[in-house]
Amino acid sequence: MSKLIVVTGATGQQGSGVINALSANPDWRIRGLTRNLNSEKAKVLIERGIEMIAADFDDEGSLTNAFIGANAIFAVTDFYEPFGTGIGPEKAMQVEYDRGVKLARAAAKTLTLETYYWSTLPAAKDLSNGEVEVPHFDAKGAIDAYIKNDPVLNPKTIFLLTGFYASNFKYPPFTPIYSKPAGQYILALPAKSSSHLPSLGSVNNIGITVSGLLQHPYPSTAYGPKGGRYVHVTTGKYQIQDYFSKWAEIAGKGKLQVLSVPFEQFEGLHGMWGTELGLMVKFWEVVGAPRMWGTVGDGDIMVDSRDLEGVRDRLVSAEDVWRQENWDQF
Ligand SMILES: NC(=O)c1ccc[n+]([C@@H]2O[C@H](COP(=O)([O-])OP(=O)(O)OC[C@H]3O[C@@H](n4cnc5c(N)ncnc54)[C@H](OP(=O)(O)O)[C@@H]3O)[C@@H](O)[C@H]2O)c1
Known part of the structure; x- marks a missing residue:
């Protein structure tokens, strides 16, 4: 008999990638979650x-109900939707933290659950020794800490650290612009152009990782009592x-120069999104x-998805x- 995976954010980029990676697999039945069954994407x-x-992530009872019978759960929270309403970081x-905790509590109550795939990001403030707090990272880092303190859920959890989507070009802070006088594309960013970016590649790689891990489970033993098992996707x-x-x-745009600009200038260009990103x-x-x-916290273990x-x-x-994209209109 096939097992059940419950996919949160099913209508979104990450969740739909998980669904795509598993929909042809007869070993798994899929149940997707949405707030609106009548949306075009849900239909x-x-x-x-x-x-x-x-x-709804705000309604723990609805999550407990949706998780009934789940052998696996893929959980992702969306920082950007509440942030985009202008409530502030x-x-x-x-x-986001409250939603992540509600998801975790509902998952911990799911007796059939074997594996909880939690899509997360690094706890930036801790990793940078307090130098940089990134709200959409640190909210997820705080949810990681909550899960690690739950003796029921933690041993069942795989923490999926997700990199920068290849599709982010469509967000203005990452959209290069053509400079006629310079005769090339330019992208202004508030960091040295020699610093590094962790690439996720296709957002579907998260689903590919989940489906691979379901077939070849990650060992559940080698980590400390409050540590987590992380996969860097x-x-x-x-x-x-x-x-x-x-x-x-690749897009046929010739040369591109990344210009390192002061943080305030980037904020001036992109407002609150400039601050966040x-x-x-x-x-x-x-x-x-x-x-x-590389290492997220004491007792954590980490593997790279390319080694799985x-x-x-x-x-x-x-x-x-x-x-795979046509960049002519870009
Ligand atoms: N862009 C990047 O490079 C990048 C990289 C790594 C991680 N991330 C993280 O990815 C997350 C967003 O994931 P995504 O790209 O898959 O988002 P997305 O495409 O915007 O989809 C958001 C999903 O979340 C669901 N959702 C939102 N609020 C909900 C609620 N209250 N209850 C139930 N479902 C809810 C939506 O479902 P319905 O609308 O159907 O209800 C939708 O399926 C963000 O937190 C971001 O920090 C982004």
Whole structure:
């Protein structure tokens, strides 16, 4: 009999990637979660034969109900939606934390649960020794700490550290612009262009990693009592200049120059999104390539998705994502 995976954020980029990676696998039944069963995206999933169920991260009872019978759960919270309403970074962190805790509590109560795949990001403030706090990272880092303190859920959890989506070019802070006088594309970022970026490649790599781990489970023993089992979902780290130059080359845009600008200037260009994403870029610079979240905390263990059986040959690089797109209108 097939097992059940419950996918939160099923209508979003990460969740739909998990669904795509597993929908043809007869060993797994999929139940997707959405707040709105009548949205276009939910309807498409229902038409594909995916069981969809209404649940809200703010309503723990709806999550407990949605998780009934789950052998595996993929959980992801969305920082950007509350942040985008303009409530400010502190409140958006609190909303994301509360939602992550509700998901974790509901998962811990699910007696059939074998594995909880929690999509997270590094605790930037801790890793940078207090130098850079990145709200959408640190809210997830605080949820990690909550899970590690839960003796029921922690041993069942795989913490998926996710890198920078190859599709982020469509967000203005990462959209290069053409400078006629310079005769090339330019991207202003608040860090040295020689600092590094952790690339996720295709956002589908998260789903590919989950499906590989379901087939080849990660050993559940080798980590400390309050430690976590982390998988860094990545196709490699790049110097920022190289990453964007590769995009320009593949997209047929010629040369691209990453300009290192002061943080305040980046904020001036992109408002609150500039602050939020600028802090992330600053974090990459501060922690540096060798420590690109190598160790997350005491007792944690970490593997790279490229070292996992059933995953390494299926990962899709940023370059491959860009090659599949038509950049003529860009
Ligand atoms: N962009 C990057 O490079 C990057 C890299 C790593 C991590 N991340 C993280 O990725 C996260 C976003 O994931 P994504 O890209 O998959 O987002 P997305 O495409 O915007 O989708 C968000 C999903 O979350 C669901 N959702 C939001 N609020 C909900 C609630 N209150 N209750 C139930 N479901 C809710 C939505 O479902 P419905 O609308 O259908 O209810 C939707 O399926 C962010 O937290 C971000 O920090 C981003």
